[in-house]
Amino acid sequence: MKKEQRGQWGSRFGFIMAAAGSAVGLGNIWRFPYLAGENGGGAFILIYLLFVVLIGMSVMLTEFAVGRMTDTAAVGSFRSIDNRWTFAGVLGVISAFFIMGFYPVVGGWAVAYIFKSATGLLAAPDAIGDSFGAFITSAWEPLVWTAIFLFLNVVVVVRGISKGIEAAGKILMPMLFVLLIIIIGKGLTLPNAGEGLKFLFSPDFSKVNGEMLLAALGQAFFSLSLGMGCMITYGSYLKKEENLPSNAFIVSGLDTLVALMAGLAIFPALFSFGMEPAAGPGLVFVVVPTIFAKMGGIGVVLSIIFFVALFVAALTSSVSLLEVATSYFIDERGWSRAKSVVSVSIVMIILCILASLSLGVMAEMPIPLLGVGTFDLLDILTDKIFLAIGGVLVTVFAGWFVKKEDLEREVTNNGEVSFGLFNVWYTLVKYVIPVVISIVAVVGIMGIAQKGVMILGLAIIAVLAIFSKKL
Ligand code: PHE
Numbered sequence: 001m002k003k004e005q006r007g008q009w010g011s012r013f014g015f016i017m018a019a020a021g022s023a024v025g026l027g028n029i030w031r032f033p034y035l036a037g038e039n040g041g042g043a044f045i046l047i048y049l050l051f052v053v054l055i056g057m058s059v060m061l062t063e064f065a066v067g068r069m070t071d072t073a074a075v076g077s078f079r080s081i082d083n084r085w086t087f088a089g090v091l092g093v094i095s096a097f098f099i100m101g102f103y104p105v106v107g108g109w110a111v112a113y114i115f116k117s118a119t120g121l122l123a124a125p126d127a128i129g130d131s132f133g134a135f136i137t138s139a140w141e142p143l144v145w146t147a148i149f150l151f152l153n154v155v156v157v158v159r160g161i162s163k164g165i166e167a168a169g170k171i172l173m174p175m176l177f178v179l180l181i182i183i184i185g186k187g188l189t190l191p192n193a194g195e196g197l198k199f200l201f202s203p204d205f206s207k208v209n210g211e212m213l214l215a216a217l218g219q220a221f222f223s224l225s226l227g228m229g230c231m232i233t234y235g236s237y238l239k240k241e242e243n244l245p246s247n248a249f250i251v252s253g254l255d256t257l258v259a260l261m262a263g264l265a266i267f268p269a270l271f272s273f274g275m276e277p278a279a280g281p282g283l284v285f286v287v288v289p290t291i292f293a294k295m296g297g298i299g300v301v302l303s304i305i306f307f308v309a310l311f312v313a314a315l316t317s318s319v320s321l322l323e324v325a326t327s328y329f330i331d332e333r334g335w336s337r338a339k340s341v342v343s344v345s346i347v348m349i350i351l352c353i354l355a356s357l358s359l360g361v362m363a364e365m366p367i368p369l370l371g372v373g374t375f376d377l378l379d380i381l382t383d384k385i386f387l388a389i390g391g392v393l394v395t396v397f398a399g400w401f402v403k404k405e406d407l408e409r410e411v412t413n414n415g416e417v418s419f420g421l422f423n424v425w426y427t428l429v430k431y432v433i434p435v436v437i438s439i440v441a442v443v444g445i446m447g448i449a450q451k452g453v454m455i456l457g458l459a460i461i462a463v464l465a466i467f468s469k470k471l
Contacts, residue, residue, distance in 0.1 A: 008237050014166040015242065016250055017173045018316070019225075019234050023255035024176070025317025026106050027223035029310050030284045032259040033266045035219055037277035039212050042203035045263070047213065051220040052256050055436065058428045059226045059391050061248040062398045065410045067235025068244070069402075073327035074229025075471075077236065082401050087468035088393040089328075091461060092229025095386045096324040097344075099228075101351030101378040103321065104153070107314040108145030108356075109136065109285060110307050117289060117303035125293035129286045137360030146352050149314070150345060156319045157326055157341050172312040179309040180261045183302060186295070187269035196268030199277060214444020217437065218383040224255055225317070227390030228382075230324050243417045244410070245425075258313075265306075266291075284310065322348070351378065370452040377453060384448060385457035388441045392434050399430030 036044050070077040075089030112135065113121070121128065136142055159167075187193060221227040235244075266284070269291040270277060279287055288306055292299035322344065329340035351374070354362075358373025366372050372380070398407060404426065412419050419425075448454045464471065 008239060010166055012242060012247075014170055015234070015238055016247060016254075017170045018166050018320075019231065019247070019251045020254040021173050021313075021316030022225045022230060022234065022320030023223060023251055023317070024173070024258045024313050025223075026103060026110075026310070026314045027219065027317070028255065028259040029262040029313055030106060030110075030281070032219065032223065033262050034280055034283040035215055036200070036263060037267075037279060037283055039215060040204050040207035041199040041267075041277065042201055043205050043207050044212060044216055045200060045260075046203050047208070048216045048220060048259075049256065051217050052224065052252060054428070055217070055391070055433050056220045056224045056226060057248055057252045058425055058433060059221075059395060060224055060231055060252055061245055061411065061425060062394055062429050063226060063229075063231035064235035064238065064244045064248055065407055066394065066398055066402070067232035068238050068240070068242075069406065069410045071236055073233040073236055073331045074324060075328055076331050077229075077232050078397065081397075083469050085393075085397055085401065085468065086471045087461075087464035088390065088397060089229055089232075090464055090468075090471045091386060091390055091393070092227075092232070093325055093328045094460070094464075095228035095382050095390065096230070096321045097347060097351070098378045098382045098386070100318065100321045100325070100348040102355040102375050103314070103318050104146050104150045104348065104352050105142065105356045105375065106281075107149040107311065107318055108142055108147070110310040110314055111149055112142070112145040113285060113289070113307040114304055114311060117292075117300060117307055121289055122293035122300050122303060125290050128290045128293065129282070132282050132285045136356075137363065139357065139361045142356050142359075143353060146356055147349065149311075149318075150349055150352065152315060153318050153322050154341055154345050156315070157322045158338055160337060172316055176258070176309045176312050179305050180258070180265055183265040183306055184261060186302060187265055187272070187291075190269055190272035192272040193268035195271035196266075197264075199271065200263050200267050210440075210443035211447045213440050214384060214388070214447070217388055217440050217444070221387035221391055222383050223259060224252055225320060227387035227394065228324065229390075230320050232394075233324050233327050234320065241413060241416075243413070245417075245419045245421070370450065370456065372450050372453060376450075380448065380450060380453050381457045381460075385441075385445060385454070386461070388437055388444075389461060392437045392441070395429045395433045395437075399426070399434070 066077050070080045072080060074092040075086060078085040078089040121131065225231055266288060267277065270287050273291055273294060275287055275290065289303050292303040322341065325344045326337065326340040329335040329344065330337055354374040355378060358375045362373060367374065367377060370377060408422060411422065445454055
C-alpha cells in the first residue's frame with residue numbers, strides 16, 4: 001500500500017503516547033512487580049535495567065527504523081526486503097495472537113477490581129486473597145469481564161490509527177502517571193517503608209541463574225513491546241521527519257520509569273504491612289487491595305484509582321497487540337479494517353476463554369503432552385521463547401540483510417538529524433545483541449521446566465522458517 005492510504009500518527013506527542021501506551025501495560029504494573037518479588041528484588045531489577053539499556057533501546061530503534069523504512073507492518077517489512085524472512089513477521093503476528101490469548105483475561109480482572117473495590121471488597125481485608133482465588137477460578141465471572149475488556153479494544157482499534165489508538169493514548173497515559181504518583185506518595189509515608197526500598201534497590205546476586213536471566217530478558221521484551229513486530233508496525237505509521245533515536249529513547253525510558261514506579265507503589269507499602277513479596281501473579285490483585293483496605297476510607301478511593309490505572313495501561317497495550325494482528329490482514333490480505341478487527345478478535349476471545357478456564361474449571365485438565373493449561377502455555381511460549389527469538393531475528397535481519405547505508409539514512413532522516421551513536425548502535429545490533437540474546441535464550445530456554453512447551457515453541461519457529469517463502 002502507498003503511504004497516503006495508510007493510517008498515520010497525527011502528531012509527535014500522539015505517537016509517543018501511543019508507543020509508550022503500548023509499552024506501558026500489565027507488563028509494568030502487574031508482571032514486573034511480581035517477577036521482581038519472586039526473583040528476590042534488587043538483583044533482578046538491576047539485570048532488567050541492564051537489558052533495557054543494552055538491548056531493549058537498540059532493538060526498539062531497529063524496529064522503528066525497519067517499520068518506517070518499509071512502510072508496512074510486521075510481515076510486509078520483512079518480506080519486502082527479503083522473503084526468506086517473512087516468517088519472522090509471521091512469528092510476530094502469532095505472538096500477538098498468543099499474548100492476546102491471556103492479556104485480556106488479566107485486563108478483565110483489572111476492570112472487575114475497579115468495581116469490586118467500589119462495592120465492598122476492602123471491607124474484609126483478610127478475605128481479599130481468598131476472594132481473588134475464588135474469582136479467577138470461577139467459570140463465568142472473569143469471562144464476562146474479559147469480554148468487556150476485549151470489546152473496548154475493538155472499539156478503539158476499529159476507529160483506526162489517529163482517531164482511536166492515538167486519541168486514547170493521549171488522554172489515558174498522562175492520567176496513569178498522576179495516579180501512580182498519588183499511590184507512591186501514600187506508600188512512602190507508611191512506617192517501615194524503607195524495607196521495601198531496600199528490597200527493590202539492594203541486589204542479592206546469589207539469586208542470579210539462567211532462568212532468572214531469561215525471565216529478566218523476556219520481561220524486558222514483553223514490557224517494551226519488542227520482538228513481535230509491534231514497534232515495527234507502529235514505526236510504519238510514523239512520519240518521515242520524526243527523530244527515531246530520540247523517540248526510542250523516550251519510549252523505553254518512560255516504560256522503565258513506570259515499571260519502577262509500580263515497584264515503588266507496591267513494595268514499600270507491602271513491607272510496611274509485613275506481607276509476602278513472592279506472592280506471584282496475584283500480587284497486585286491481592287496485596288494492593290489489602291494494603292488499601294488497611295488504610296481506611298481513603299483506601300477505597302485509592303484502590304479504585306489504582307485499578308483504573310491498571311485498566312488504562314492494559315488497554316493501551318492490548319490495542320497495540322490487536323493492531324499488529326489486524327494490520328496483517330489489512331496490509332497483506334487486503335481486508336477492511338472492520339472485518340480484520342472483528343475476525344481477529346473472535347480468535348482472541350476463544351483463546352481467552354480457554355486461558356481463563358484453565359485457571360479454574362479446567363485446572364485439573366492440562367493440555368495433553370504439554371502438561372500446562374492454556375494460560376501458562378501462551379505465557380511461556382511468548383514471553384520465554386517467541387519474543388527473545390524474535391529479538392534475535394529482527395537484529396540479525398537489520399544487521400545482516402538490510403544495507404547499512406539504508407539504515408543510516410532511515411535513523412538520521414537522510415542525514416537531517418544527527419545520531420552520533422550510530423556506529424555504536426549498529427555494532428550492538430549487528431554483533432552484540434544477537435549473541436547476548438542467543439546465549440541467554442539457549443541457557444534459559446533449555447532450563448524451561450515444561451519441556452513439551454519448549455519443544456512446541458521451537459517447532460513452531462522451525463516450521464515457519466522452513467516455509468517462509470510460502471507465507
Ligand atoms: N508491553 C506491554 C505490557 O507491558 C505488552 C505488550 C507486549 C504489548 C508486546 C505489545 C506487544 O503490558
